[in-house]
Amino acid sequence: ETGVTQSPTHLIKTRGQQVTLRCSSQSGHNTVSWYQQALGQGPQFIFQYYREEENGRGNFPPRFSGLQFPNYSSELNVNALELDDSALYLCASSLDRKEGETQYFGPGTRLLVL
Amino acid sequence: EDKVVQSPLSLVVHEGDTVTLNCSYEVTNFRSLLWYKQEKKAPTFLFMLTSSGIEKKSGRLSSILDKKELFSILNITATQTGDSAVYLCAVGYRGSQGNLIFGKGTKLSVKP
Numbered sequence: 724e725t726g727v728t729q730s731p732t733h734l735i736k737t738r739g740q741q742v743t744l745r746c747s748s749q750s751g752h753n754t755v756s757w758y759q760q761a762l763g764q765g766p767q768f769i770f771q772y773y774r775e776e777e778n779g780r781g782n783f784p785p786r787f788s789g790l791q792f793p794n795y796s797s798e799l800n801v802n803a804l805e806l807d808d809s810a811l812y813l814c815a816s817s818l819d820r821k822e823g824e825t826q827y828f829g830p831g832t833r834l835l836v837l
Numbered sequence: 838e839d840k841v842v843q844s845p846l847s848l849v850v851h852e853g854d855t856v857t858l859n860c861s862y863e864v865t866n867f868r869s870l871l872w873y874k875q876e877k878k879a880p881t882f883l884f885m886l887t888s889s890g891i892e893k894k895s896g897r898l899s900s901i902l903d904k905k906e907l908f909s910i911l912n913i914t915a916t917q918t919g920d921s922a923v924y925l926c927a928v929g930y931r932g933s934q935g936n937l938i939f940g941k942g943t944k945l946s947v948k949p
Binding site: 727764766768825827829830 | 942
């Protein structure tokens with residue numbers, strides 16, 4: 724196990740609702756990245772947080788937002804949920820924001836939007 | 838457009854077989870290539886490769902990177918049923934701001 728934890732493990736929402744997913748990074752890691760993994764696909768980068776600031780963002784709309792707290796844990800918020808948001812959401816922590824740094828993944832939150 | 842392509846997409850073998858999984862990439866300003874094993878949810882880290890031609894090994898798994906031909910292979914010898922998983926290849930690049938670009942993965946099934 725990597726020491727990265729996520730909650731909840733599963734979640735069911737309906738279209739238009741809002742959701743908050745949580746992630747605790749591995750001890751000593753100050754960088755958290757979020758990924759969306761649709762069924763049968765590889766993970767896609769949503770954004771990364773480094774020391775409470777957004778450090779980079781993938782091709783996701785503004786209704787995907789995040790936070791990082793002083794203890795380096797993080798939240799992913801998704802507003803106005805759409806059916807296509809159904810996916811496994813993975814959080815990964817790394818020692819630093821250095822490019823190409825190894826990222827260690829949590830177990831994910833499986834979100835189903837009905 | 839940057840991309841990572843894995844092949845085959847799925848593979849069925851029997852215990853004891855040796856398998857080779859492929860990952861090719863077209864990424865500007867390449868920095869590193871990473872292999873992960875995903876059994877149910879969390880991808881678990883296997884290897885990170887940055888230098889061409891240097892093999893990394895861990896038990897029955899090994900991997901090598903060819904930066905000239907832009908590909909990597911992951912070898913698994915004497916496969917076991919516990920090796921059944923999706924194997925993901927990801928590339929990190931300069932200027933990425935944290936982004937790893939993943940391939941779609943290779944689903945390996947090892948039959949007893």
